[in-house]
Amino acid sequence: MNYKQYFENSQQASRTLVGLNKNTTNAVLADLADALVLHSAEILAENAKDLAKMPIEDPKYDRLKLTEQRIADIASDVKNVSNLSSPLGEILSDKILDNQLQIQKVRVPLGVVGVIYEARPNVTADVFSLCFKTGNVAVLKGGSDAEFSNLAIAKVIQGVLKKHDINPDVLTLLPAERAATEALLNARNFVDVLIPRGSQSLINYVRENSKIPVIETGAGIVHTYFDATGDLEKGKAIIFNAKTRRVSVCNSLDCVLVHQNKLAELCNLLSPLADAKVEIFADEISYGVLQPSYPGELLHQAQDEHFGTEFLSLKIAVKVVQDLDAALNHIAKYSSKHSEAIISEEAENITRFLNEVDAAAVYANASTGFTDGAQFGLGAEIGISTQKLHARGPMGLEELTSYKWVVRGDGQVRG
Incomplete structure (x- = not known):
């Protein structure tokens, strides 16, 4: 031809x-x-x-x-x-x-x-x-x-x-x-x-x-960090939307990072995902917290390969981090520089996250699902x-x- x-x-x-x-x-x-x-x-x-x-x-x-x-x-x-x-x-x-x-x-x-x-x-x-x-x-x-x-x-x-x-x-x-x-x-x-x-x-x-x-x-390996001051109800809605709105798109959430001081809220934070049949690959700490309440058939212990994976399906990784610095380090290591989000009520932490995360779109207290030309007022993309x-x-x-x-x-x- x-x-x-x-x-x-x-x-x-x-x-x-x-x-x-x-x-x-x-x-x-x-x-x-x-x-x-x-x-x-x-x-x-x-x-x-x-x-x-x-x-x-x-x-x-x-x-x-x-x-x-x-x-x-x-x-x-x-x-x-x-x-x-x-x-x-x-x-x-x-x-x-x-x-x-x-x-x-x-x-x-x-x-x-x-x-x-x-x-x-x-x-x-x-x-x-x-x-x-x-x-x-x-x-x-x-x-x-x-x-x-x-x-x-x-x-x-x-x-x-x-x-x-x-x-x-x-x-x-x-x-x-x-x-x-x-x-x-x-x-x-x-x-x-x-x-x-x-x-x-x-x-x-x-x-x-x-x-x-x-x-x-590029591919979207997308994180959302739930900070020590994160609002539970905002977090539940944002994480659920970012993961389940449409799982096959590049702005879909792949990994939730949770501050260690929010472990008491972890089950409640992720509970809506169970209704949507989302499989969780949890690190050792979060697995222990989630095991009593999250459906057993949907909860797995995370392996190294689950972090840095673009799932494009009803799957998500969860990791507990010590503080904001640990979250930033994890994102720097695994991010594809597409879309990253923080859920926090602490202005200083929000500013640091937005300034230090190297990604095309960074969010504070909003779903990464908005990374889209039409949503950004561009008509299409x-x-x-x-x-x-x-x-x-x-x-x-x-x-x-x-x-x-x-x-x-x-x-x-x-x-």
């Missing part, structure tokens, strides 16, 4: 987006939001084909699964993106030099954005909407596990583009075969940046093999970047732009 032709077409299409009227861009996205809901039945039928190939106990199953409500949520995110202000053309700095040259720093699209992702069909719509809003062409490579779902959503997008007489190559969904991944990893001079979304193994593979600059959207260059945390419209220097003169030459 001639993948080079795909990439050449995408590169050519990127030039057509530069002059696209913002009203047209918003109209396309508004129509797409409506079209996704209108074609829900067809999308769900194709999604059912993908689900039939995946064991229900697979952690990716929930990410793969679409429902009418989830399609409505995807459409709502697309609509939100259409209503946001575009960052394109924003003047970041403007100055006139002594020689009367005017120099401006102006936001521009990245160009052609490649995304490699696994069982996440919502990514197809999310990435397109954010890229289109920012004048970027999207080249998508979904996994074979979501092949039918991705094709169905891409078909809806292409129908809306055709309705508005827009070059269909502003969105390319590559074939699900592995050869397409290799071609995309090597598409230098055609694709400007590559973003992987999926398991740590996928992210590592893309980082190690890509010839294109990569923005990592490309992913959660755990690196520090260019983008960090939820990636929205601004993170899909770069800048260029625009220099205006009147005949000046350099001496």
Whole structure:
């Protein structure tokens, strides 16, 4: 298959987006939001084909699964993106030099954005909407596990583009075969940046093999520390929500750290998890405290490998720590630098936690479940970047732009 032709077409299409009227861009996205809901039945039928190939106990199953409500949520995110202000053309700095040259720093699209992702069909719509809003062409490579779902959503997008007489190559969904991944990893001079979304193994593979600059959207190994001054009712609600709201997402809670002075509250703190059938892997101290009350079939003694694990399921690790310093040390050792939280009523401890924890998102007295582009007011997201260059945390419209220097003169030459 001639993948080079795909990439050449995408590169050519990127030039057509530069002059696209913002009203047209918003109209396309508004129509797409409506079209996704209108074609829900067809999308769900194709999604059912993908689900039939995946064991229900697979952690990716929930990410793969679409429902009418989830399609409505995807459409709502697309609509939100259409209503946001575009960052394109924003003047970041403007100055006139002594020689009367005017120099401006102006936001521009990245160009052609490649995304490699696994069982996440919502990514197809999310990435397109954010890229289109920012004048970027999207080249998508979904996994074979979501092949039918991705094709169905891409078909809806292409129908809306055709309705508005827009070059269909502003969105390319590559074939699900592995050869397409290799071609995309090597598409230098055609694709400007590559973003992987999926398991740590996928992210590592893309980082190690890509010839294109990569923005990592890392795995989430997420901790919540219940401090000596933590409020019990806040803690119960926050921990339960962060763990059980949706277990297959990267902001789901993986490890609870509990101050040793709060052992008397530990059973009460974690009791809601039992109702949700959450398996606990507890260190020696917390295991002894929980054993009389937590269901035996759901309580296990933790091994070393349970700390630093992204469970993506109804499992969680629990560890008792001596103080805030011990909690900070544990997080520094095991964190993937995604999202970390403290539950505390002590202002000094909160300040230290927020300042000292090295993560893309840090929380005080709130669920890590909020690490999400839509929740952060970004409309949708490309992913959660755990690196520090260019983008960090939820990636929205601004993170899909770069800048260029625009220099205006009147005949000046350099001496």
